[in-house]
Amino acid sequence: AQSVTQLDSQVPVFEEAPVELRCNYSSSVSVYLFWYVQYPNQGLQLLLKYLSGSTLVKGINGFEAEFNKSQTSFHLRKPSVHIRDTAEYFCAVYSGAGSYQLTFGKGTKLSVIP
Amino acid sequence: DADVTQTPRNRITKTGKRIMLECSQTKGHDRMYWYRQDPGLGLRLIYYSFDVKDINKGEISDGYSVSRQAQAKFSLSLESAIPNQTALYFCATRDREGYGYTFGSGTRLTVV
Numbered sequence: 001a002q003s004v005t006q007l008d009s010q011v012p013v014f015e016e017a018p019v020e021l022r023c024n025y026s027s028s029v030s031v032y033l034f035w036y037v038q039y040p041n042q043g044l045q046l047l048l049k050y051l052s053g054s055t056l057v058k059g060i061n062g063f064e065a066e067f068n069k070s071q072t073s074f075h076l077r078k079p080s081v082h083i084r085d086t087a088e089y090f091c092a093v094y095s096g097a098g099s100y101q102l103t104f105g106k107g108t109k110l111s112v113i114p
Numbered sequence: 115d116a117d118v119t120q121t122p123r124n125r126i127t128k129t130g131k132r133i134m135l136e137c138s139q140t141k142g143h144d145r146m147y148w149y150r151q152d153p154g155l156g157l158r159l160i161y162y163s164f165d166v167k168d169i170n171k172g173e174i175s176d177g178y179s180v181s182r183q184a185q186a187k188f189s190l191s192l193e194s195a196i197p198n199q200t201a202l203y204f205c206a207t208r209d210r211e212g213y214g215y216t217f218g219s220g221t222r223l224t225v226v
Contacts (some may be wrong), residue, residue, distance in 0.1 A: 009154065017225050043204060044157075051213060090156060093215040096211055101147070101172065102206075102215055105158040 002027040002095045006105035011082055014113050021076040021108045023091030034073040034092040034102070035065055044090065050074065061085070086112045117141050120205050120218035127195050127225055135190045135221045137205030144210050146188040148172075148180060151202040151220075156189075163188055195225040 007022040021082025025031060035047040055067040065076045074091060091105040118139045127133050137146065144165050147158040159172030161180040169180060177199060181189045192199055205218040 006156075033211075036217075043219040044215075046214055049213065101159055101162060102208075104149075104156040106154060106160075 002031065002093050002103050004091050004093050004103055004105035006089075006091050006108050008108050009106065010109045010111065012111045012113055015083055016080050017079065019081050019085075019110065021091075021110065023074045023076065023105060025072050025074065025091070025093045027072075027093060027095045029095045032094040033065075033067060033075075034094070035059065035063070035072050035076050036090045036092060036104075037105075038088045038090065039059075040087070045087070047076070077110050081110070081112050083112050083114060085110060116219065117216050118205055118218035119124045120203075120221050123219065123222060124222045125224070127201070127223070129196055129225055131195050133192045133195055133223070134139070135203055135205075137188045137190070137218060139188075139205075139207045139216070141184050141207050141216055142185075143165065143207035143216075144185065146182065147206040147215070148178075148188070148190045148209070149206065151204060157204065159205040160190065169187055192223075192225075195223075197225045198224065200225050 003026050005024045013019045033050040033081045036044040037047050038044050050057045050058045058064045063078050088107045088109045090107050092102050094102045116211045121136045147162045148160040151157045158174050160178050163169045166182045179191045203221045206215045208215050
């Protein structure tokens with residue numbers, strides 16, 4: 001079985017400050033990892049994904065994430081946030097062996113304060 | 115047009131009524147999914163389908179049923195709606211080779 005834990009349900013941060021949204025996963029097999037963003041009253045949009053290769057993954061809107069296998073983490077970072085980054089962010093894991101589904105964390109609400 | 119279209123966008127229904135949420139896609143993907151989103155709980159999988167003849171239950175399928183009418187269409191039904199099925203429902207697709215899911219804009223369902 002696979003699971004995802006997002007360690008913070010809400011993260012307030014001032015505009016232009018850096019931010020890290022934390023995500024840990026558990027799986028007994030190799031995984032693929034994703035971050036999605038949901039802006040208010042909208043659907044989910046893919047920010048970035050890790051499938052293989054370099055552990056540092058760059059996504060859209062200046063976000064990046066680092067896959068750490070030993071710590072089973074996939075934290076999302078941005079060096080300088082903007083008001084428009086205010087949204088809910090979901091970490092998700094896919095492990096194809098026997099699962100064939102994307103499992104989501106409970107989400108982290110990022111609030112950027114002017 | 116959107117790649118994944120959900121109808122209706124919003125719906126209010128009464129307890130005990132049958133309701134169908136529809137999803138259609140133009141991606142040509144085999145795999146389609148229905149998720150439910152509740153505040154503080156993230157997205158949970160209700161049903162998924164790998165093709166027209168292959169339908170599988172997700173983690174919270176009780177009270178729901180689905181129909182895959184064609185490769186492009188995947189409908190979710192609530193046979194007898196109850197208030198705790200009030201939620202935001204998302205349809206998603208995925209191609210066979212990749213791992214990127216494409217989500218619809220969601221249907222906000224309220225059961226009163």
